[in-house]
Amino acid sequence: MQSDRNLLLKIDKQQQLINSNRPFTNENILNLKEYYRVGLTHSSNALEGNTLTLSETKVVLEDGITIGGKPLKDHLEAIGHGRAFDFMWNLAQNNKTITESDIKTLHKYCVEPENPEIAGKYRMQSIYISGTEHNDKIPTADEVPGKMKEWAISLEKRRLVLHPVDFAIQVHKELVQIHPFKDGNGRTARLLMNLTLRQDGYPIVIIPSAVRHEYIQVLENAWTNDQDFTRFIYERVDEAQRELIRNLHLTPQNQA
Template sequence: MLNTSLTKLDALKAKLDQYRPLDLQVVNNLHENLVLQWTYHSNAIEGNTLTLKETKVALEGITVGGKTLREHFEAINHRDAILFVDELVSKQQPLDERTIKSLHQLVLKNVDADSAGRYRDINVLISGATHKPPQAIQVPEQMQAFIHWYNTEANALHPVERAARVHGEFVKIHPFVDGNGRTARLLMNLELMKAGFPATVIEVEQRLDYYQALDNAHCSGNYTDFIALVAQCVEKSFAPYWWALGIEAKVAKHLEELGYGS
């Protein structure tokens, strides 16, 4: 079942590749929408109370009444982190600890300067999760092992599976005091985008399924459910491209001919 999903995603990517390079206006319009959706949902998952429209206003530099300064900074920081991911994609930047710390520094800029870009020196628990992250003293060693895994075993994985596993293995270590979830989703999309897939948004409405699939993966070592969830999100992330290109019906017919239905 999972292999079928991944093969379907390959077919969707191949279809999108036929239309590349996309018109610059289309690219800019899609990117603007992506930044807003990704920023809103990723922050909302972590408890930020800005609505989608309030997030749009905050990104335009306007203060929203009744919302904290921290919530405004979280929106602006996340936008800046996405722009940094775009740079890394253009350079095909391989994952390393420096890149991870730089991303995290952007996520927590003006929010928690002491923790931004620095591995935690305290032990933490993930609220509501069965999995317990490693003790603080083990974090540097486990992050080195994570990067080694990325540079060796991860290369053999399908890009979508690799992106999901990067997210999962990173957040399992929980190397920072705060901002791990947002950083994990940025790293996941860094991998997807480097491989030519669209950036994907895990929506706040999926939070329960998302947390459960992650916790199950961390406790059992079986990532099937989490990879399937990410694969569903990736499939959905192609939809704005089909709309912008005016080829929704054509893509549906193409999938049907390949045996995937509509």
């Protein structure tokens, strides 16, 4: 197994190859957007228990067709995530900042079709998350607005000193630990992580449901030591880069 440092060096080398092949054609960009839109929507929702398959998610997003025998809730989650993805994709193309308003808007789009009453709004009550031993560290409802304001303001300066992948990892971890919303925190955190990666030119990172147990465990461990979570996301970034390089047939000889 590669050390974390060696894996990050590999990520840097692969990113240099990807960047050397830019700009991508408009056709490639459009195809990538639709591929990631379906893939991230399916995987992120599946991590939360959504039963739509990848192909069913594609049909719901692209054709607006209802899948027989599947819950309405699952359809609404797919629609919401698709809208949130579109917002994230466009935001990444237009600027390299992240505001508190951006985070709330991501959440709003994501959960609005299913839960409009909580969309884009911080929770009004304290919460208890099953499966974690760190509920005492989660901010109370009264603490959330101030915590989020302070946290969002800190992101710009921290981004200047962290590796782009490390910054994305911290953003994901910390939003989950603040848990500012009544529901949809995990989906919003994964969208936010991908927003920061997209802003820095990295491909969309998908966490497949097949590694759900490991994902939950490393997130839990991250309360005290985020080394396992960091390694986990490094591996997902590596996979995403290699897939992009393979699918677009990127080579060093393509440099402009």
